[in-house]
Amino acid sequence: MxxxxxxxxxxxxxxxxxxxxxxxxxxxxxxxxxxxxxxxxxxxxxxxxxxxxxxxxxxxxxxxxxxxxxxxxxxxxxxxxxxxxxxxxxxxxxxxxxxxxxxxxxxxxxxxxxxxxxxxxxxxxxxxxxxxxxxxxxxxxxxxxxxxxxxxxxxxxxxxxxxxxxxxxxxxxxxxxxxxxxxxxxxxxxxxxxxxxxxxxxxxxxxxxxxxxxxxxxxxxxxxxxxxxxxxxxxxxxxxxxxxxxxASLPPLSLPExxxxxxxxxxxxxxxxxxxxxxxxxxxxxxxxxxxxxxxxxxxxxxxxxxxxxxxxxxxxxxxxxxxxxxxxxxxxxxxxxxxxxxxxxxxxxxxxxxxxxxxxxxxxxxxxxxxxxxxxxxxxxxxxxxxxxxxxxxxxxxxxxxxxxxxxxxxxxxxxxxxxxxxxLNRTSKPRLVSLAPDPDDANHRLINIEKKPLAECPQCKIMRVDGSLFFGAVNYTAKKFQEIKEPHLLIIGSAINFIDVAGAETLVHEAERRLELQGGLYFTGLKASVNKILQRGGYIHHLNSDWLFETKSEAIQGVFNRLDKNRCRTCTARIFHECQSIKPIS
Structure with a gap:
């Protein structure tokens, strides 16, 4: 039936x-x-x-x-x-x-x-x-x-x-x-x-x-x-x-050459x-x-x-x-x-x-x-x-x-x-927008917002950035250059706006992760879409990126990155933009 x-x-x-x-x-x-x-x-x-x-x-x-x-x-x-x-x-x-x-x-x-x-x-x-x-x-x-x-x-x-x-x-x-x-x-x-x-x-x-x-x-x-x-x-x-x-006739039959x-x-x-x-x-x-x-x-x-x-x-x-x-x-x-x-x-x-x-x-x-x-x-x-x-x-x-x-x-x-x-x-898509974010102290949940819209203090050890665009072969040179301009050793990428990634994009992330390790820092991710995760998993890139540095939520990501910061530098820091910063006693 x-x-x-x-x-x-x-x-x-x-x-x-x-x-x-x-x-x-x-x-x-x-x-x-x-x-x-x-x-x-x-x-x-x-x-x-x-x-x-x-x-x-x-x-x-x-x-x-x-x-x-x-x-x-x-x-x-x-x-x-x-x-x-x-x-x-x-x-x-x-x-x-x-x-x-x-x-x-x-x-x-x-x-x-x-x-x-x-x-x-x-x-x-x-x-x-x-x-x-x-x-x-x-x-x-x-x-x-x-x-x-x-x-x-x-x-x-x-x-x-x-x-x-x-x-x-x-x-x-x-x-x-x-x-x-x-x-x-x-x-x-x-x-x-x-x-x-x-x-x-x-x-x-x-x-x-x-x-x-x-x-x-x-x-x-x-x-x-x-x-x-x-x-x-x-x-x-x-x-x-x-x-x-x-x-006065209907269209006659014809034959192209x-x-x-x-x-x-x-x-x-x-x-x-x-x-x-x-x-x-x-x-x-x-x-x-x-x-x-x-x-x-x-x-x-x-x-x-x-x-x-x-x-x-x-x-x-x-x-x-x-x-x-x-x-x-x-x-x-x-x-x-x-x-x-x-x-x-x-x-x-x-x-x-x-x-x-x-x-x-x-x-x-x-x-x-x-x-x-x-x-x-x-x-x-x-x-x-x-x-x-x-x-x-x-x-x-x-x-x-x-x-x-x-x-x-x-x-x-x-x-x-x-x-x-x-x-x-192609020129537009080859230059994904990289948006710098920081917690808003005036918000009860300390939501991350664009610092261009509201000037906020940033952590001197960790840069938080949202990538608005796909990471594909045409965008890797521009993205890699922008990543290298970031002086902070730790980089947290909010990946919710990355719609697509190819092999060239995945390898760029791997190279950046390795470079940051040499700088005594790290490359972290949160909010990656399932399709992006799938490419990283299938290609084995996830092992090079360190699966411990992939987080489900922003709060988990900030907590994870904070645990890896240099606490001696934290004691002299005046920015203290994260909730977790309150647990570090400043040097008097």
Whole structure:
């Protein structure tokens, strides 16, 4: 009987693990389905102008931005863990794709599309593999400053790249950030004011909607307004370029290019794209989860994002990730389950079939105006200000990532930011805080307190210190140096804040214990955690540290250390900070 129950439980936990949507599909009812349907339709309206705009950023035909919001959105919803995350094309992913593929193929060409799908496939494989390897915590090592700096840099690149469409001048594609500005300055006298007025009016309408009617599809109305203005001016007569009609079809089947040369060339960009996509998706999922009180499984999100890109590459979808705008709208619109993302994708597919030909009247300057607003909104002025005020090291990471984004290849800018974040993290963890403690005479129990908070007398023979941090190979040199600076022969370490110790850390403690014995003193411990004790026991270090000098409580430790002090020095001591000191008669 027991084995049958166990087997049933195993099966019931196995299938939701393999198919995560089974964990929520049973909770659907008429009310939740209705709420998800309304949220999905709202999301489809929002993504229509965004998808077209993001595809242009990526250097792809506009319909590919909509394709990327259909298949990946469904797969990510079914195999992710978030109730509200909406996946699809994003600005950051689009610009990394453009910077990676544009040196290899002509923008918008068949070869460009083929390489983009291959890049998407590779990124999906990396994300899926990281999910299977339970590496969901990786995103924690990409600091917020890196994301803010990268996004701000990407925003400026987007804005600069669209200035030719705002002013109606000719600037060669694929030029650097600075070169584009130089050419633009030379071309400004050739500005097409019909183009400029359409771009600025679209920008202004989008801005006003976002400011005063944020829940309305402002971008869509702005595009319609820009199209009417272009029609009024006479677009062709005044050299106003149009987007052109989109094919009224569902995402066609596609096949990435699997040649070894392509895979080798695209691998570095795929890694950067994969990491950026995961950081975006998990960060957005966690942000909305704090409002919906949901627990996010980072590993499952990795798998969901990986599958969405891996499968999407065979359905003409370029690399997708979590969208902050559409996820926020989805939550505010009342979505209850991931079914809302599925409804959004299906609604978009229907819209694509019905109104795709109307995009023939959308002017390129209107898209440029929308992209200027998108770029402006990407710059997180609030957090930039907070970072500049709060931390010099984080400010350095922010500025270096920002400048690297402007002047290096985007994938390398991400690597630079991640490496800087890791360097700061390792620098902090390699210097555990050593806190000097002393008994508080004003406290009835003579509790040990930090002498930096309250200046107190210390025993001239024994230093009491709490180690706040782990003793591992990266921290041993710093810790050993600090220990050697302590002049008192006896050292009592409060180990309650030592979370981890490795072989290098254990050997450092052994060497310090031996050194203090030579100084006629000793190294003592109290409050060590079970995990730390286990390492010391297994490695045999406990014998070198002298098990008699390991104490359970602070009072036992102080008593034990006091018994080993030089009593002749105690008689001349005026500090007398321990209760036990009262038993020593001073020399009169």
């Amino acid at each position: 027991t084995s049958k129950i166990s087997q049933t439980n195993t099966h019931s936990s196995f299938w939701p693990l393999l198919f995560p949507f089974l964990s929520w599909i049973g909770s659907l009812n008429a009310k939740t389905v209705r709420a998800d349907l309304l949220a999905g339709i709202t999301g489809a309206i929002i993504v229509l102008p965004q998808g077209v705009a993001y595809a242009l950023i990526a250097g792809l035909p506009p319909e590919y931005g909509l394709y990327a919001a259909i298949t990946p959105a469904i797969i990510a919803a079914l195999f992710g863990s978030s109730w509200h995350l909406i996946s699809g094309p994003t600005v950051a992913m689009s610009i990394v794709i453009f910077s990676t593929i544009s040196p290899l193929a002509e923008t918008g060409s068949e070869h460009f599309i083929k390489l983009t799908l291959t890049l998407t496939f590779l990124a999906g494989i990396i994300q899926f593999a990281l999910g299977l390897a339970r590496m969901g915590t990786l995103v924690n090592f990409v600091s917020h400053s890196v994301v803010v700096g990268f996004t701000a840099g990407a925003a400026i690149i987007i804005a600069v790249s669209q200035l030719k469409n705002v002013f109606g001048v000719t600037i060669p594609a694929g030029e650097s950030f600075l070169h584009t500005l130089v050419v633009l300055a030379k071309e400004l006298p050739q500005t097409n004011f019909y183009v400029l007025s359409i771009a600025l009016s679209t920008f202004l309408v989008s801005f006003l909607f976002k400011r005063y009617l944020p829940r309305w599809p402002g971008m869509l109305f702005a595009m319609i307004g820009g199209s009417l203005l272009a029609l009024f001016f006479g677009a062709e007569e005044h050299h106003v370029k149009l987007v052109g009609s989109l094919p 699997f040649s070894m040369n392509s895979l080798r060339t695209l691998a570095p960009g795929a890694l950067a794209l994969a990491l950026l996509g995961l950081v975006e998706a998990v960060s957005i999922a966690r942000a909305v989860a704090t409002r919906s009180r949901q627990l996010i499984d980072g590993n499952q999100e990795f798998i969901g994002q990986g599958l969405s890109n891996l499968i999407g590459a065979f359905f003409s979808s370029y690399a997708a990730s979590g969208s902050f705008t559409r996820t926020g709208v989805n939550y505010e619109a009342g979505a209850k389950t991931p079914l809302a993302a599925v409804f959004a994708a299906i609604s978009l597919a229907l819209v694509l079939l019905l109104i795709a030909p109307l995009t023939a009247y959308v002017p390129i300057p209107s898209m440029a105006g929308i992209l200027l607003l998108v770029a402006y909104n990407l710059i997180d002025f609030h957090h930039i200000k907070k970072i500049l005020q709060a931390s010099q090291s984080e400010t350095g990471v922010l500025l270096i990532t920002f400048l690297a984004t402007l002047f290096l290849e985007l994938e390398f800018a991400i690597y630079v930011g991640v490496i800087l974040s890791l360097m700061i993290y």
